[in-house]
Every structure is written in C-alpha cells, then in structure tokens.
Amino acid sequence: MDRRAFLNQTALTTAACTLPSLALAADSPLSEHRIDRVEFRTVSVPWPRQVGRNSTKGIHGQGPTRLRVCVLHTNRGATGWGQTQGKTGKAEQLLELVQGKSIAELIDPRTGITSDKYHAIDIPLHDLAGVILERPVWALAGADEPRLTKVYSGMIYFDDLDPADNPAGIDQVLENCRWDYEYGYRQLKVKIGRGTKWMPPKVGLQRDIDVVKAIHQAFPKVEILVDGNNGFTVDTMIAFLDGIADVPLFWIEEPFHETVTDWTRLRDYLVANGRKETLRADGEAKPDFATLERLQRDHTLNVRLEDICGHGFTRWRHQMPRLTRQGIAASPHTWGTALKTVYAAHFAAAYGNAPTIEGVTTRGGDVGFGENKIVHAQFHPSHQPGFGLALPS
Numbered sequence: 001m002d003r004r005a006f007l008n009q010t011a012l013t014t015a016a017c018t019l020p021s022l023a024l025a026a027d028s029p030l031s032e033h034r035i036d037r038v039e040f041r042t043v044s045v046p047w048p049r050q051v052g053r054n055s056t057k058g059i060h061g062q063g064p065t066r067l068r069v070c071v072l073h074t075n076r077g078a079t080g081w082g083q084t085q086g087k088t089g090k091a092e093q094l095l096e097l098v099q100g101k102s103i104a105e106l107i108d109p110r111t112g113i114t115s116d117k118y119h120a121i122d123i124p125l126h127d128l129a130g131v132i133l134e135r136p137v138w139a140l141a142g143a144d145e146p147r148l149t150k151v152y153s154g155m156i157y158f159d160d161l162d163p164a165d166n167p168a169g170i171d172q173v174l175e176n177c178r179w180d181y182e183y184g185y186r187q188l189k190v191k192i193g194r195g196t197k198w199m200p201p202k203v204g205l206q207r208d209i210d211v212v213k214a215i216h217q218a219f220p221k222v223e224i225l226v227d228g229n230n231g232f233t234v235d236t237m238i239a240f241l242d243g244i245a246d247v248p249l250f251w252i253e254e255p256f257h258e259t260v261t262d263w264t265r266l267r268d269y270l271v272a273n274g275r276k277e278t279l280r281a282d283g284e285a286k287p288d289f290a291t292l293e294r295l296q297r298d299h300t301l302n303v304r305l306e307d308i309c310g311h312g313f314t315r316w317r318h319q320m321p322r323l324t325r326q327g328i329a330a331s332p333h334t335w336g337t338a339l340k341t342v343y344a345a346h347f348a349a350a351y352g353n354a355p356t357i358e359g360v361t362t363r364g365g366d367v368g369f370g371e372n373k374i375v376h377a378q379f380h381p382s383h384q385p386g387f388g389l390a391l392p393s
Contacts, residue, residue, distance in 0.1 A: 029132050030104040033074035038095040040088075041081075042066040043392060045338050048183075048363035049176065052157040055193025055231025059162065063362065064337055070094070070124045071391065074103065080128025081391055083339055085309045088120045103129060109140040112314025122313045123343060123387075130386035137387055138349035141317065146349030150356040151379040152187030152225055152250075153180040154335055160211065161198055170207075170214050177215055177222075180361070186377035187223045187250060187356055190215060192240065193231030205236060209243035216247045224248070225356075228255040230285060234262045238269055250356070251279035251303060258282045258291050258301070267300045279303050279355060284333045296328045303355065308332035308344045316347055324353045331357055338362035342372045342387055345379040366392035 047063030054060075070088065071081040088094050097117065098106060107113050107125045118125060130137045138146045159172045177188055190212055195204025216224060226249060228237065237255040252270075256262050263280070270278055281303035283292050295301035304323060308316065316332055323330055331354050332347060334340035338360045348354035357379055362369075368390030371382035382388025 028104060030107070030109070030129060031102050033076050033078055033103045033128075033132055034100055035072060035095070035098045035103070035106070036075045036100075037073035038091045038098070039071045039073070040068055040091050041071055041391070043069055043367050044365040045362045045367055046365055047155065048179070048361050049155075050159075051155055052159040052162050053198060054157055054191045054227075055196040055229040057229075060157065065365075067337060067339075069339075069391075070121055072098075072121065072124050072128050074128070074132070078128060078132050080124050080126075080131050080386055081389075082121075082123030082127050082343070082387065083309050083337065084120050084124070085122065085312065086120050094121070103132060109133065110142075112317045119312055119314075123309060126313055127386035127389075134385050136381065136383050136385065137343075137346040138381055141350035143350045146346075146381050146383075147352040148378040148380060149345075149348050149352075149354045150187055150223075150377060151185065151341070151345075151359040151374055152189050152223075152356050153177075153183075153185040154189050154358045154360055155180065156188050156190045156215075158191060158194055158198065160207070161194070170211055173211055174214060174218050177219060181219060181222065183361060184374035184377060185359060186221070187225060188215065188219070189225040189227055189253070189358070191229065192226050193228045195236070196231035201236070205240060206243070208240055212244050212247055216244075223250040225251045225253065227253040230254050230257045232256050234265050237266060241269070241273070241275070245273075249275065249278045251281050253281040253305065254284055257286075258288055258295065260291060260294055260300075263295050263300050279329070281305050281331065296323075296326060299327065302327075303329045303331055305331060305333050308334055308340050308347065313343060313347065317351075320347075320351045320353060324351070329353055329355050331355065334358040334360055336360065338365075338369070339367070339389065341379070342369070342381065342389060345372065345381045346387055348379075349381045368392075 044065045046065050050062055051060040069081055070084045073079055107129050109129055113122050126137050160170050161167050192208040194207050195201035232255040280301050282301055283305040332344045334344045341360045344357045348357055370388045372388055
C-alpha cells in the first residue's frame with residue numbers, strides 16, 4: 001500500500017472508532033475506585049548491547065537498569081503503573097494531588113486524563129483504567145481489534161567509532177543490524193551525522209554514506225530509516241542523499257532543527273530526485289510546534305514524532321484525529337525504554353495512522369512484557385487489561 005492509500009485508509013478507520021458502552025455508563029467501575037496509595041518503584045529494562053554515539057551525544061550505554069515508575073493503588077485493590085513524566089516530587093506529594101479522587105474524576109477513557117495536572121501520571125492512569133475496565137489500553141479508545149503496524153529497530157548508532165582506542169569499524173554496525181534482524185525487525189533506523197562532532201566533516205559524511213550503503217547491501221530487503229539528530233545542514237543532507245542515490249529510504253528524521261526554509265528546500269530536492277514517497281519526520285527534540293504545524297499544511301512534513309511520554313499519551317490522543325484528517329501520520333518517539341515502545345504500540349493500535357513505531361529492545365530485565373511482542377515484523381500489543389505489563393514481584 002502506498003503512502004497516500006495508507007493515510008486515506010487510516011482516516012476512515014479512525015473516524016469509525018466508537019467508545020465501548022462500558023466506559024460511557026454512569027455506573028462505570030471507574031467511579032467505584034478511588035486512589036488510596038501511590039508508590040514509586042524501580043524496574044530494570046536494559047538494552048541487549050551497548051549503544052554508542054549519535055551526531056550530538058556520546059555513548060548511550062546499556063540502557064535503564066533502575067528506571068523510576070509510579071504505581072497507583074485504589075481502595076478496591078486495583079493497581080496501575082507506568083513511567084512518569086516531568087516533576088512528580090515524592091510519593092506523598094503526588095498522593096496529596098489525587099488521594100480520594102475516583103478514577104472517573106482523573107481519566108475519561110474516551111479522551112484521556114481530565115486535567116493537565118495529572119500529566120505526570122498519564123501513563124499509569126491509562127494502565128489503571130484499563131485494569132479496572134478489563135480492557136487493553138488500545139480498546140479504551142474504541143478499537144475492536146488492534147491495528148497492527150511495522151516496527152523499526154532504533155538501536156543502530158555509531159558503534160563503528162568505538163572503542164576509541166581501537167574502533168570496531170563498519171563490521172560492528174552490520175553485526176548489530178544482524179542481531180536486530182534475527183530478533184524480528186525488518187526496518188532499521190540508522191543514525192547519521194558522524195561529521196557533526198566525532199569525525200572531520202567530509203570524512204564523517206563519507207562514513208555515513210558507506211555505513212548506509214553497506215547495510216543496504218547486506219540486508220537488501222530491509223527498509224532503512226535515517227536519523228540525523230539535527231546534525232546536518234540542508235547542503236550536507238543533500239550531499240549525503242546524493243551519496244546513497246541507489247539506496248531506498250523509508251523516512252528521513254530530524255536532519256536539522258525544523259525551519260520552513262530548510263525543510264521546504266529538502267522536500268523539493270527529494271521530489272526532484274525520485275524520493276517523493278520518502279517520509280519526512282520531525283518533532284522529537286525541542287519541537288517548535290508553530291513551525292511543525294506550518295510545515296504539515298502542505299505536507300512538507302508528513303510524520304509527527306513528539307515523545308509518547310514527554311508530549312503525553314492524552315495530548316497525542318487529542319492530536320491524532322486532527323492529524324489523520326489532514327493526512328499527516330504519527331509515530332510517537334519512544335527512545336530510551338522498551339516500555340515506551342509498548343505505550344506507542346497501544347496508541348497506534350487504537351488510532352491507526354502510524355506508518356511504523358520505534359522499537360527499543362530490552363533483554364534480561366525484570367518487567368514481564370507478556371503478549372507485547374514483535375510477530376512477523378509487526379508489533380502486537382497485548383490483549384490483557386491495561387498495557388499488559390507486569391511489575392517484578
């Protein structure tokens with residue numbers, strides 16, 4: 001299915017969503033449950049390997065081994081949990097905000113949290129509502145079945161440059177790609193921009209070109225996405241694209257910080273050089289919302305990327321119907337933890353309109369992911385209540 005057909009279809013499916021009658025009932029179980037305890041715990045969701053540098057940041061490490069999460073308890077014994085966002089203070093301070101309130105006062109399954117005051121616990125509240133209503137989060141928005149989408153590995157970094165005293169070279173990048181391929185991915189997002197900080201500009205640009213070409217040669221059936229982390233100018237991005245002219249690209253992400261002039265020039269180049277269908281994605285890092293809105297009016301930008309937690313699960317829910325009507329796709333940023341990939345997968349399963357989601361792989365941690373997994377290169381969200389994620393005992 002081409003991109004236009006994909007967006008038209010998702011517009012129809014999103015418009016067809018209706019809320020389950022249980023969530024609308026005046027005597028919904030959400031009204032019977034009240035918050036009586038809040039706790040913070042730590043969970044381990046490490047990555048399967050060390051992740052190296054990108055265009056602006058150093059070695060990312062092994063992933064979160066002590067990730068702080070919030071657990072909400074109700075007076076009737078229900079529990080919901082998840083990552084928090086922003087400043088939550090101590091458990092006692094958060095409890096003061098929500099103690100005694102019914103879950104129906106805090107979250108409406110049709111739309112999300114009832115006030116921005118609860119933004120920090122947006123994810124835990126969605127999980128809790130799903131648990132109480134005995135529905136997966138994707139079903140809270142009215143989907144009868146989850147809409148499945150592709151999933152890409154977001155872990156192809158500059159591992160050719162390390163260790164600094166004996167760089168592993170491109171073979172290390174290919175080894176990482178092979179691991180991800182065997183894990184189940186059929187899309188790989190490749191970080192580019194070595195010449196921004198870590199190598200001389202021309203040498204780094206050539207290495208970017210060589211890496212992408214080597215991946216395409218080794219995995220010709222894999223779809224490649226590239227992410228510049230705002231490390232390029234329009235001219236250097238065009239030079240990179242000229243260097244990989246024979247390599248198809250699924251999308252280009254954040255080549256530079258968004259401006260109308262730069263993105264328009266790049267779009268025109270892509271259209272003129274046989275890459276009209278390459279998706280153009282932005283909005284992750286310090287998004288300029290006014291500029292993003294302007295860029296999507298004429299589809300210069302056609303995929304929005306704000307973070308699933310930082311931007312907010314509820315804000316995404318409010319935003320998605322409008323994006324769908326405009327023919328703009330969405331793929332909420334999830335980098336950092338595999339939990340966020342699950343949250344984004346439930347979101348995409350509810351609303352559609354996601355060409356792919358970002359996969360953050362975990363291995364050896366203590367969270368139970370249950371039915372949330374990759375099957376045939378698509379992410380299948382759990383059918384269990386809430387997000388279907390189990391806290392360690």
